[in-house]
Amino acid sequence: MSDVAAKALHELQAVFGYPAFRGQQKKIIELVAGGGDALVLMPTGAGKSLCYQIPALVREGVGVVISPLIALMQDQVDALAELGVRAAFLNSTQTWEQTVDIERKVRRGELDLLYIAPERLATPRCLELLGQAKLALFAIDEAHCVSQWGHDFRPEYIRLSVLHEQFPDVPRIALTATADHATRREIITRLQLENARQFVSSFDRPNIRYRIVEKANARKQLLDFIRAEQEGNAGIVYCLSRRKVEETAAFLNEHGIKALGYHAGMDHAVRAKAQSRFLREDGIVMVATIAFGMGIDKPDVRFVAHLDLPKSIEGYYQETGRAGRDGDASEAWMTYGLQDVVQQRRMIDESEADDNYKRIQSAKLDAMLGLCETAGCRRVHLLQYFGEASSPCGNCDNCITPPVLFDATVDVQKLLSTIYRVDQRFGAGHVLDVLRGHVTDKTSQWRHDQLSTFGVGGDRSEAEWRAILRQVVAMGLVTVDHDAYSALKLTDAAKPVLRSQQQVSLRRYEKPVKQKRTSSSRSKEQDDMSPEQQATVDRLRAWRAERARAQSVPAYVIFHDATLREIARIQPTSLVELSGVAGVGEKKLETYGADILTLIAEGE
The missing domain is CATH 3.40.50.300 (P-loop containing nucleotide triphosphate hydrolases)
Known part of the structure; x- marks a missing residue:
């Protein structure tokens, strides 16, 4: 050496x-x-x-x-x-x-x-x-x-x-x-x-479970997710706008979830206090724009949730990577719907950047949509973006509950034909009303209830058609014209589908199921611990919290949870034994060793 x-x-x-x-x-x-x-x-x-x-x-x-x-x-x-x-x-x-x-x-x-x-x-x-x-x-x-x-x-x-x-x-x-x-x-x-x-190095974070769900009522879905799987855990919720940050944080607090808001428009002192509380207190959910989080060292963030579609896979990977830095099981959860696609496209189109920048941002958004719409393993798709080959992880939503694909060619032709027959001048709501045969003031006013496509999609629910439309937009067959009241327009890529020269396979819509409470956020190491060992961990955590408060530092600066669990497992009776625990260096052994040995001895 x-x-x-x-x-x-x-x-x-x-x-x-x-x-x-x-x-x-x-x-x-x-x-x-x-x-x-x-x-x-x-x-x-x-x-x-x-x-x-x-x-x-x-x-x-x-x-x-x-x-x-x-x-x-x-x-x-x-x-x-x-x-x-x-x-x-x-x-x-x-x-x-x-x-x-x-x-x-x-x-x-x-x-x-x-x-x-x-x-x-x-x-x-x-x-x-x-x-x-x-x-x-x-x-x-x-x-x-x-x-x-x-x-x-x-x-x-x-x-x-x-x-x-x-x-x-x-x-x-x-x-x-x-x-x-x-x-x-x-x-x-x-x-x-x-x-x-x-x-x-490998970009893989095997301890993170990736899950993307159909957006219905995003805040209610977030609340159900936290209550079912993450209650009492630290997490970060990302929103696109400052207003949404404030409204979501207020909503969570109203429903008993301890949440704080964070965005660039807030007073600096308020932001700093919120960040300090998030780092130093247990179980806080930080609702934020992407102004928050880069470099956050808090190791025990158990989930990162997105209520809006990220702009790119790089951004998504960076933000979800703030979960589970300690290696324990963590969740990357996101709600995603058609409006997210429309909103992101509008932001690119309306930006003052040059055409080259817009093309690059559009390509990045397309890659992000591909991750959302893939029927395969999310992790494989994510790693592939960074040039890394992998095999199905068995831990993302698509691996756990594989989506059902179906031949959607006829359904897509019905949708595209309806968009064409309303002269590509109307938004999603009106197009779906025509497609499903709903008579409204608008369909009557424009005599769209007399079109040949009126009612041809009546065999499917609005939710099913919205899922089909979202996938068709993500595939680039349909675009949204922001200068024409969000009118749906066909692209050149739609022509071969309309002419039956190209088949289309889509994910079958699955009605959202209310989540049941689980313990998925617990790590394998935690599950393997005996009741006595867990009791020791609890005492160590209480001691650590006292020391952290006295020194005005986050608890993980004293010791990470993984170190506390290892101490509880081996039950050291001497400084030599304690020095063999990962995360206990010479300075920490000198500073905290005697306290830890005393605490363990008192618990025997």
Whole structure:
């Protein structure tokens, strides 16, 4: 074993309390600790942070972490302090005195890690500071933010090319959990990482169950889902609009679910308080726009729900990845309907971006619709988007209850013909009234009750026809004209279907069934625990909560649940035994070891 490898393993075991590296961590850490550059794609919860934290401890100097997550820097620094790592941050939340003190520590070499927002990094003052310090490395976290085609573009990230230009001998590591091939290429170009070694881990998160349901009454469906499967668990609910965030949070609270709202239009102090409560308290549901969540370190988020269709698979993967960072069973749940498709298409069409950008966004939306409408394994479809082959997971909704496909050619012809015969000037509601033979003031006024297609679809319910229409829109046979009162219009792709030159298979509509209460959110490890062991976990959690409150840090900063369960399992009677538990490093053993042994002894 080389000296670099030996030092890295020592830091992993002594500081972080883990016996061995996972996946590609060892290769990445050895490369960066040895002075090399790396681009790392690794799913949330797979240990990306260690890939720059350990090299920063091994190498001489301070490791500089560029992160857009100002609201989370304090928690990241607190977590490192618990491990005995000398860490600090520089951002706009600090006083002048605090800033000067940290800058002094940087110059004196008294820090192991320094977190900086990209806006701060680009200032002459900050660049001058770094020029006066001994630098171990640069870590560019959330590196997908550099891509203009990505789902979370941050203009200030483009300026990070200054790192290589001004500090060419300092190794750089760019990290992200989400990047398709186009985004990877842009990261490499904009950050000048052409010579960096690329590490692409599996994008699979096997502990997450993906489920997409037909949208009926979204808030009621969400409430039923939480009550049936996630009551008392921490979760995140994503909504497209600020108004919907506030209304959904109020609705959940009215029905006994402890929920908070979060969006960019809220007062900064209110947002910060909501985020702090979510991180520090158990069982809170955060209802938010996508302004919330990037880099959230809370390990025990048991579910992520979407009440509106995400704009892309990258966005969906990033957001759902905030569930189950601890590896325990978690749920990615979404309601999806025709209006979601219409709304997203409208947002693209009405944006002020150029045609090339609109084409790219439309392609990303099409891929997202493909995930929603697939009859196959959701996980296979999701991983395929990122270029990864896999086999059916047996854990998504389509694997557990495979959808029934049917030859829908005749039904689709009826629908397309009706759209054509009403001159492609009317929206979904009127088209379906004509199709199902419903006489209304509008059908009479336009004499559409006399069309040859009037009533030809009367054998199907409105819900069935809406499911067919949604799939037909997703397939690109029909589009929605936003400039003509959401009128349905046929595309060129509809012609071969109308001429019986192409068959169409669709998913058969299944009436939503009220969910029964289950324990699906429990992990296998929890199910395997004895009542005595679970009682020990409960006592450890209560002790951990007290310590967390006293130190004003989230409970998981003290210990993760997985560590508490392992302690309960082995029932250590000495510090030596306790030191063998994953997540118990030297500093935590020194700080908390005696308390834990006493607590276990009292329970015997």
